[in-house]
Amino acid sequence: MSKKNELEKEATGPLKGVRIVDLTSVVFGAYATQILADMGAEVMKVEAPSATGGGGMGGDIMRWPGHPPEGAPADLGPIFMTINRNKRSVLLNLGDENAREAFLKLVATADVVVSNIRYEGMKRLGIAYEDVKAVKPDIIFAHAAGYGSNGPYAGLPAYDDLIQAGSGMADLLPRMDGNEAPRYMPTIIGDKVSGLFLVSAITSALFHKERTGEGQFVEVPMLESVTSFVLAEHFYDHVYDPPTGEWTYGRITNPDRRPYKTKDGYIGLLPYSDKQWENFFELAGRKDEYLSDPRFKDYKARTKHIRELYAMIEETTQLKTTEEWLNVLQPLSIPAVKMNKLDDLQDDPHFKEVDFFARYEHPDAGGYFALRPPVRFGQTPSNIRRHPPRLGEQTEEVLKEAGLSDEEIAALRAGRKAAE
Numbered sequence: 001m002s003k004k005n006e007l008e009k010e011a012t013g014p015l016k017g018v019r020i021v022d023l024t025s026v027v028f029g030a031y032a033t034q035i036l037a038d039m040g041a042e043v044m045k046v047e048a049p050s051a052t053g054g055g056g057m058g059g060d061i062m063r064w065p066g067h068p069p070e071g072a073p074a075d076l077g078p079i080f081m082t083i084n085r086n087k088r089s090v091l092l093n094l095g096d097e098n099a100r101e102a103f104l105k106l107v108a109t110a111d112v113v114v115s116n117i118r119y120e121g122m123k124r125l126g127i128a129y130e131d132v133k134a135v136k137p138d139i140i141f142a143h144a145a146g147y148g149s150n151g152p153y154a155g156l157p158a159y160d161d162l163i164q165a166g167s168g169m170a171d172l173l174p175r176m177d178g179n180e181a182p183r184y185m186p187t188i189i190g191d192k193v194s195g196l197f198l199v200s201a202i203t204s205a206l207f208h209k210e211r212t213g214e215g216q217f218v219e220v221p222m223l224e225s226v227t228s229f230v231l232a233e234h235f236y237d238h239v240y241d242p243p244t245g246e247w248t249y250g251r252i253t254n255p256d257r258r259p260y261k262t263k264d265g266y267i268g269l270l271p272y273s274d275k276q277w278e279n280f281f282e283l284a285g286r287k288d289e290y291l292s293d294p295r296f297k298d299y300k301a302r303t304k305h306i307r308e309l310y311a312m313i314e315e316t317t318q319l320k321t322t323e324e325w326l327n328v329l330q331p332l333s334i335p336a337v338k339m340n341k342l343d344d345l346q347d348d349p350h351f352k353e354v355d356f357f358a359r360y361e362h363p364d365a366g367g368y369f370a371l372r373p374p375v376r377f378g379q380t381p382s383n384i385r386r387h388p389p390r391l392g393e394q395t396e397e398v399l400k401e402a403g404l405s406d407e408e409i410a411a412l413r414a415g416r417k418a419a420e
Contacts (some may be wrong), residue, residue, distance in 0.1 A: 002359040004368075007385050014380040018206060021046060021107055022087065023115035023127075025060040027050045027188050028222065029144045029320050030083045031195035037086035037371040039383040043085045043396050044106065047391060049416050059089070059391040065357025072365040075391045081362075084388045085370055086277065090399065091392030093416050094125050106402040107132045107139065111209070112202055116144035120155055129217045138215040140205045144198055148221040152170055158222050163190035166286060169228040169420060170235070176253040197225040251303060256310035259339040260317040266339035269313060269329070273296070276334045284316035284330055361386045379414070 010016075018041040022033045025047070037043040050058030057064055059075065062084075066077035090106070092099040107113055113132055115122060122128040129141040146158020149217065161184055164170045169180040169189070198220045205218050207386075234250060237245030251257065259266035271277045281290035290296055290312075295305035302309055322338050329336040340348055346357050346369075357369045365388075373382035399409050 002356075002357070004367075005064065005355070005358045005360050005370075007360070007387070008383045009131065009385065011039065011040035011383065011385060012380060013382045014377060015203075015206070016040035016380070018112065019108045019110040020112040020114060020202075021103075023113065023117055024144060025116065026062055026380070027079070027083065027191035028194050029114060029116040029198065030060065030080075030310065031192055031405070032060065032144070032198035032202070034083050034085060035195070035199050035373075035387075038265055038384070039377075040380070040382070041112075043087040043388070044090055044110075044394075045084065046090050046092050046103065046106075048096075049091055055361070058223065059091070060084070063391065069366055072174060073390060076362070076365045076388060079120075079386045081365065081368055082371065085384055087389060088386070088394035088398055089392055090388035090395045091416065092395075092412070094127060096412075096415050098408075098412055100126055100417055102399055102404055102408070103127060104132065104135045105404060106398065107216050108135045108138065109140065109402050111206065112140045112142060113146065114142040114198070114202065118155060118157075119143060119145070119149065131407045132377045133215070135364075136207060138213060140202065140209060140215045140218065142198060142205070142218045142220065143201050144194065145221045147223045149219060160184075160188045160190040163194075163222045164227050166223050167230050168234070169226065169230050172248070174249055176257075177255050184250065190222055193229045194222040230343055233355075238348065251306045254307050254310055256314065260314045262317050262325060263319070263321045265322045267317060267325055268335075268337045268339050269317065269325070270335045276332070279315075280329070280334055281316075283332075286312070286316060286321070358384065360384070360387065364390060407416070 017034060018036075020033060020036060020043045022029070022039050022043050022045045024030055024033060024045075030045075033041075033043050033045070045060070060080060062077065063075040063080045064077050064240055065079055066073060068076050068078070092103055094100055094103060115127075117125075119128065126177035129139075129143075132139050132141060145154075146163070147156060149155075164184045165182070167190070170184055171332035173183045173185075174180055200222050201218045205216055209215055232248060236247055236249050237243050238247055259268050269280075271280045275386060277296070278287065278291065281287045294301065296302050296309055320328075326336055326338065345351060354372070356372050356374075358370055358372050359367060362368050365403040370384055372384070375382065399412070404412075
């Protein structure tokens with residue numbers, strides 16, 4: 001059994017002392033605010049109670065997919081568990097005037113408000129930037145939007161599937177394999193990429209505030225963020241006006257760019273320099289063949305004929321086992337790694353050594369694994385100090401910190417129950 005880790009007692013990361021009121025849900029916002037929380041920020045996740053007839057399924061919708069262990073609360077689903085640690089959950093029905101006032105008192109104690117609620121909806125609720133700025137003039141208000149507010153798509157609903165479709169990402173696999181049907185990447189890449197942009201935007205705004213004392217409104221639109229991510233390499237020769245060639249970086253959309261089959265599995269392999277290519281084909285017993293082929297004489301030629309070059313790799317990797325290849329490639333600094341299936345990850349020796357899959361004991365869900373923060377800070381390390389919260393678990397303690405009395409909190413509780 002994996003060793004059990006203990007929660008750390010207090011934040012040690014570079015954002016220690018920063019307070020964030022988090023109105024996000026699903027993956028885009030929640031992924032971002034967990035990264036910020038890992039880096040030390042105090043994140044207060046404001047969730048809505050279930051709507052009438054909602055069967056009790058309130059809060060962040062990502063609480064509910066998946067299969068918690070028998071006897072564990074249903075509101076601690078696996079995706080929620082993975083991207084909502086280090087947060088406190090506050091249950092507020094922001095359609096209620098008393099709850100809105102409580103929310104604004106909470107905002108008055110914060111440095112950042114981050115939300116993925118449609119902005120027109122926030123205006124109707126009286127919790128838009130103009131409203132929160134009135135109670136906290138130096139607030140950073142980060143809006144996680146689907147589309148930029150200055151374009152014709154502003155305010156339209158946006159989900160990962162739609163953003164993959166609209167950004168050109170769904171066009172990449174057909175360009176690689178010739179299958180005309182566009183396809184989505186089998187990961188919520190639009191949400192997660194946008195979440196990383198959101199982290200960058202908030203930390204940059206905090207840096208500006210630290211220097212000037214000035215807060216600001218920050219908009220992070222998914223479509224623009226993901227499209228810029230896709231086109232970093234795939235704009236390619238269409239960067240020029242007029243274009244000088246094709247869309248996409250051919251090395252990346254090459255159908256032979258994939259893990260290569262060995263005698264007993266697959267290997268990730270990428271010789272890059274002239275010397276590495278020469279050494280690889282020498283190991284494969286094909287050095288003379290490689291050196292005499294004008295298609296591979298230099299980087300430019302190899303790039304032009306990359307499909308043929310990658311096909312040559314797979315012809316040779318099947319001659320040895322994965323371990324045999326690693327034993328001869330790695331001493332020569334030729335980039336290579338065993339291909340892990342998802343099933344292999346927790347047994348990978350590197351992940352085991354760094355305790356990447358850190359095991360904890362949740363008081364309600366029992367044993368679970370948390371993915372350790374991947375970024376290492378030498379002086380201000382990120383850490384894990386709170387389990388993923390139950391829905392509304394810290395409502396009372398957070399509202400007391402914001403200055404609400406026991407009577408005000410009781411009234412909010414009564415109003416919420418009446419609404420349900």
